[in-house]
Amino acid sequence: MKETAQKIFRETLRALNIHDALERHLAREGSIIRAGRTEVDLRDYREIVAIVYGKGAYAMAQSLDALLAPQFAYDRIVVGPAPPKRELPGWRTFAGGHPVPNEGSFAAGRAILQRLQKCDERTLILFLLSGGGSSIVESPLPMVSHPDAASTIADFRKFNAALTGCGAAIEQINIIRRHVSATKGGRLAAAAPASMKLTYGVSDVPLGEENSLGSGPTLPDGSTLGDAERVIREYSLREKLRAHFVLILSQHDLTHAAHHACESRGYACVCDAETDNMPLEKAADHLLKMLEQQKAMCAGHRVAVIAGGEVSSPVTGDGVGGRNSAFVLACVPKIAGKKITVLSVGTDGIDGNSPAAGAVADGESLGRARAAGLDPGDFARRSDAYSFFERLGDTIVTGPTGNNIRDLRVLLAEPD
Helix, strand or coil, X not given: CHHHHHHHHHHHHHHCCHHHHHHHHHCCECCEEEECCEEEEHHHCCEEEEEEECCCHHHHHHHHXXXXXXXXXXXXXXXXXXXXXXXXXXXXXXXXXXXXXXXXXXXXXXXXXXXXXXXXXXXXXXXXXXXXXXXXXXXXXHHHCCCCHHHHHHHHHHHHHHHHCCCCCHHHHHHHXXXXXXXXXXXXXXXXXXXXXXXXXXXXXXXXXXXXXXXXXXXXXHHHHHHHHHHHHHCCCHHHCCEEEEEXXXXXXXXXXXXXXXXXXXXXXXXXXXXXXXXXXXXHHHHHHHHHHHHHHCCCCCEEEEEECCCECXXXXXXXXXXXXXXXXXXXXXXXXXXXXXXXXXXXXXXXXXXXXXXXXXXXXXXXXXXXXXXXXXXXXCCCHHHHHHHHCCEECCCCCCCCCCEXXXXXXXXX
């Protein structure tokens, strides 16, 4: 079942193709492109500017070129978590830091803000965002800037490291980020107030919380969104607004693809939507209970439980790993001796500070660990889940996938 779980994961990744998704949502017919139900004529604008960043930035940039070039010229900035593997002609390229910003993040933030300040009512701005953008592009607000630029970078790195390691939910982390950054909380949209802005997102945040994607660079701060919507309704402003947001891939696409991959292999599958941001141990107990309930309802059949989103996993040691391998490690003693397999992976191919996307375990993992002299509890206390599974040969290594649509957990069970 461990091999099956990994095949389900890789099949799910293949189904989440950025180019196909962008083509569906931004398909061009002549000079007309779409943003949801809004149609925009490219000929109406003096210039087109593309701002693309996040873990899926390079795939999104290449897809945009395929859709627009060479018929339409546009100014282009792209920022990924590492340099692109091959040259992207025409793009001004930056490599930002993740999970904490680096010098490239700050250089990209400055370049983007400077470019947006030159835009006017005859400018069309295309924002293509994917997960990881909160650290990959950064620029501090003037009121929190230190006069020494080097100190600012060091301070923001410490600040982000503290945020990402404290166990807070991503939306809580992004609330704080939006109050100290010039590139978040709608401030990139505000940097070009007169321009038409279209944002296309590959989301690594819960549905309905899109202002947490990259900490909402082109969306209003969530704390004032309700007030803004009331004003929009009262004065019939929706059709007059000059900024639109379209999700091209989200957690729904992730769980749908995984569900299809499970059912095609004969598993009676259900999806969970409750474990997002749950503490790790609680999430493990919840999903394993769901799996047992599914077994009882579908006696004699293979069953599966699929979950997307992220679990809360505070860092308690200086080991190697992330929340995905930590989740699987928490399940190891709970599934010992049972015909159950648990997989948890990041769709970006990166789990915390490890070189793996996550890990997989089954009912024999605890026995194998004990035979090798490995104590799961000790590895958990040291936040060293990657090392535990690496010694068992059960890490899942994909390398950076160029995508990021939240984490995926797959639990499989064979009939007793």
